[in-house]
Amino acid sequence: MELFATDLERLAFLLEADAALTLDPDTLGSEAAEQSAPEELPPEKRPKYITNYIGSKQKLVDWIWKHTPEGTGTVLDAFSGSAVVAYMYKTKGLQVIANDRLRYCHHAAKAIIENNSVRLSEDEIEALLADNAKAGSFVQDNFKGIFFAKGVHALIDTIRANCDKLSGFKKDIALFGLGKTCMSGKGGFGHFSSSTDYGRRQDTPDEFKDRLRKNLQRINALVFDNDKENKAYRQDINDLLPKAKADLAYFDPPYATEFSTTNYERAYHFVEGLMTYWEGLEIKADTKVKYYETDHKTVTKANANEFFQTFLGNAKQIPHWLISYRDHAYPNEQEMKRIIGSFGKQSRMKSKDHHYAITSKHGEASNAKERLFVCAPGAKASAEREEKPVPMAAAANFHTSIPVDIRLGEGERLATEAMDVGSAGDPQFSFVLCRTGTNKNGDHFTAEELSGRHMTAVNKKVDLQHSQEFNDIVGGIVAADYLEDDNGGRVECVGELYVHDTPAARLAYKLMKRGIISQVSMECDYQEGECSVCHKRFQNKADYCTHLRKFKGRDFNGQPVFEILHGVTFTGLGLLDRKGADENARILQVASLQSQPDQSQPEGDSTMEDKTKPTDDPAVEAAKKKPAQQEGDPARVSDLEKENRQLKAQVAELQKRVQELEAEQKAAACRSRAKKLLTRLEKQGLSFASDEDREAELKRLAELSDEAFAATEAAYERLPKSAKADKDKEEKPADSDHGGKPAAKASTETPLRSDAGVRPHDVDDRKVSLEDRLRDGFMAAYRNRVGEDSPEHSQINA
Numbered sequence: 001m002e003l004f005a006t007d008l009e010r011l012a013f014l015l016e017a018d019a020a021l022t023l024d025p026d027t028l029g030s031e032a033a034e035q036s037a038p039e040e041l042p043p044e045k046r047p048k049y050i051t052n053y054i055g056s057k058q059k060l061v062d063w064i065w066k067h068t069p070e071g072t073g074t075v076l077d078a079f080s081g082s083a084v085v086a087y088m089y090k091t092k093g094l095q096v097i098a099n100d101r102l103r104y105c106h107h108a109a110k111a112i113i114e115n116n117s118v119r120l121s122e123d124e125i126e127a128l129l130a131d132n133a134k135a136g137s138f139v140q141d142n143f144k145g146i147f148f149a150k151g152v153h154a155l156i157d158t159i160r161a162n163c164d165k166l167s168g169f170k171k172d173i174a175l176f177g178l179g180k181t182c183m184s185g186k187g188g189f190g191h192f193s194s195s196t197d198y199g200r201r202q203d204t205p206d207e208f209k210d211r212l213r214k215n216l217q218r219i220n221a222l223v224f225d226n227d228k229e230n231k232a233y234r235q236d237i238n239d240l241l242p243k244a245k246a247d248l249a250y251f252d253p254p255y256a257t258e259f260s261t262t263n264y265e266r267a268y269h270f271v272e273g274l275m276t277y278w279e280g281l282e283i284k285a286d287t288k289v290k291y292y293e294t295d296h297k298t299v300t301k302a303n304a305n306e307f308f309q310t311f312l313g314n315a316k317q318i319p320h321w322l323i324s325y326r327d328h329a330y331p332n333e334q335e336m337k338r339i340i341g342s343f344g345k346q347s348r349m350k351s352k353d354h355h356y357a358i359t360s361k362h363g364e365a366s367n368a369k370e371r372l373f374v375c376a377p378g379a380k381a382s383a384e385r386e387e388k389p390v391p392m393a394a395a396a397n398f399h400t401s402i403p404v405d406i407r408l409g410e411g412e413r414l415a416t417e418a419m420d421v422g423s424a425g426d427p428q429f430s431f432v433l434c435r436t437g438t439n440k441n442g443d444h445f446t447a448e449e450l451s452g453r454h455m456t457a458v459n460k461k462v463d464l465q466h467s468q469e470f471n472d473i474v475g476g477i478v479a480a481d482y483l484e485d486d487n488g489g490r491v492e493c494v495g496e497l498y499v500h501d502t503p504a505a506r507l508a509y510k511l512m513k514r515g516i517i518s519q520v521s522m523e524c525d526y527q528e529g530e531c532s533v534c535h536k537r538f539q540n541k542a543d544y545c546t547h548l549r550k551f552k553g554r555d556f557n558g559q560p561v562f563e564i565l566h567g568v569t570f571t572g573l574g575l576l577d578r579k580g581a582d583e584n585a586r587i588l589q590v591a592s593l594q595s596q597p598d599q600s601q602p603e604g605d606s607t608m609e610d611k612t613k614p615t616d617d618p619a620v621e622a623a624k625k626k627p628a629q630q631e632g633d634p635a636r637v638s639d640l641e642k643e644n645r646q647l648k649a650q651v652a653e654l655q656k657r658v659q660e661l662e663a664e665q666k667a668a669a670c671r672s673r674a675k676k677l678l679t680r681l682e683k684q685g686l687s688f689a690s691d692e693d694r695e696a697e698l699k700r701l702a703e704l705s706d707e708a709f710a711a712t713e714a715a716y717e718r719l720p721k722s723a724k725a726d727k728d729k730e731e732k733p734a735d736s737d738h739g740g741k742p743a744a745k746a747s748t749e750t751p752l753r754s755d756a757g758v759r760p761h762d763v764d765d766r767k768v769s770l771e772d773r774l775r776d777g778f779m780a781a782y783r784n785r786v787g788e789d790s791p792e793h794s795q796i797n798a
Contacts, residue, residue, distance in 0.1 A: 527567025
């Protein structure tokens, strides 16, 4: 009985026993036997998958894996492209579903993702390179003179015809290898957008064959079995996503940037047409690069928002998302967070420097900040935010504050993480609390401090003008997160205003919506400060080194002097109406109003100073936009104008009241110091003829300027010298009870507070002779007594 039913089966058996036997695919057909195909390589010998595809993430796969949620079993790579990320996940032992609408990308995923064991034999590789009299001439006829060197066009026609003799995964490998070889080559670049010499590969036919041979061998080596049933699809993303089942969806979608838009089918039209040999495709003969007609819609600035909303909405059943993105793209980062949040996901944005090499023009467009949005279900994200850091070992004794610039926009939904954590009915606003780097006051925040201490801001107060009065508390901070950005990171928070409890909170809310209150200011304590120059550490400002005491926030011998904060604890937030120390930290959203970032400035500047000055303040901008937004409802416009006038009147009244209170406080302080001076002088022997004279002198002293008062005080010190000396002798034993320490020393032991929005003037420690002080003092006293303003007084009031 014959062991083999056909000669083909007998030859297949012999080939398995004798790998040296040469097989002619034209003779045996596409159903030829396996022919001693290479075996699977162990992981340590498997080559790295390298691709030259536009936007490839091959240099970022380790970074993407780092942020992959634990416990992920199945991952969907929805825009798989070259499949480099899908392949990474396969090597990690995950079940992978890869999808891309382009045929070349589909063959790539079939070859190395879905395929677990099939490889091309060396004979099959050589057969692909063999002559074929039945090959067509489409490439020669339509692409002569562009993309490739002389002779290569005919070779591509031949190889493509030979690919049709294969089937299944073997044909996928062949087409993947052919397309990859067409993209690469000496000279030129990966895509097919230029018909000039700059876009032409310089490989000769023999070099093209050798490159294809090596590519196919490399693809063979990439094939392995990860014991999972992986799949590769070629479907429209919005058809696949609603029925996809996975633990994680990885999205690397096409997007538009400030520099360009990319239509992948147009960029790779030659390879994409080659996959079907342009069957059913019509080439536009009048184009230089001979691309074919396609209905594929390019993602642009105008339609980007709708594109992302649509496909992410179809993936909301998938628990976790990773979304690759880049800076200067549309939608911007904050709008992306809003879209993600609208589908019940909480997100964190990670950033990394990245260089895109496959571009026709290098420069700013090539050097980018790669973004990665790490998205989790809302409930899980909320639980993570509720974790509290370990309490600090010791109470912080330093305080600083950083005003944050508020930018308000109109007509957008509130989009930020943890918007559901506040009390129902309390309007919320999101903002950047603090950034890494040095602010204008010379306070320096490290990434380690902010990433480890950002949660200390939760449940802290929101007040007015850094007030310490309970009546001035208008809200609280309900959520905080640390996000990486261009310069290391930032702390983003969500605050809520207690509008149902206090009139001050209601007024603050209206002023914030109108852009009248345009800044907020962070408050924090810290345990230790470190000098940037001498690196000494201090636990009290009284112990500052010379650098921090005299040069903080400035330069010392050409070296910037700043204080590195350690043991930071955020203690609250103040609402302000003035510029602050961290001008790049900006409000993100107020209730239903969202800011529109300045497109001319990348988010996060290391100097923490605004490099682009806005043309108008937010109130003016709002006034400019108002007619266009409301012109259809005159009654509503009138109501809003009336409300705006009322708000401005309230602000003016509040400012007037603040000025009155400040004047009263100043007058009380001046009268108090005048009383102290007169009391001291009376103890030294000074007397007045009547109480009216004493009151007149008290009033005169209280109305003196600071300089005039200091001069008068110095003059009086010299008058009753003997009485003063006797008094000093009497008081000296009392001083000894305190160990000889000056009473003023106690005040230096108290932790100091500073408002980052107002930097106090440096102390003028120039020495003035006693004679000069006496002369100035007597002259100032004389001028004030006769009703003349002293020069100093005039200068201060100018």
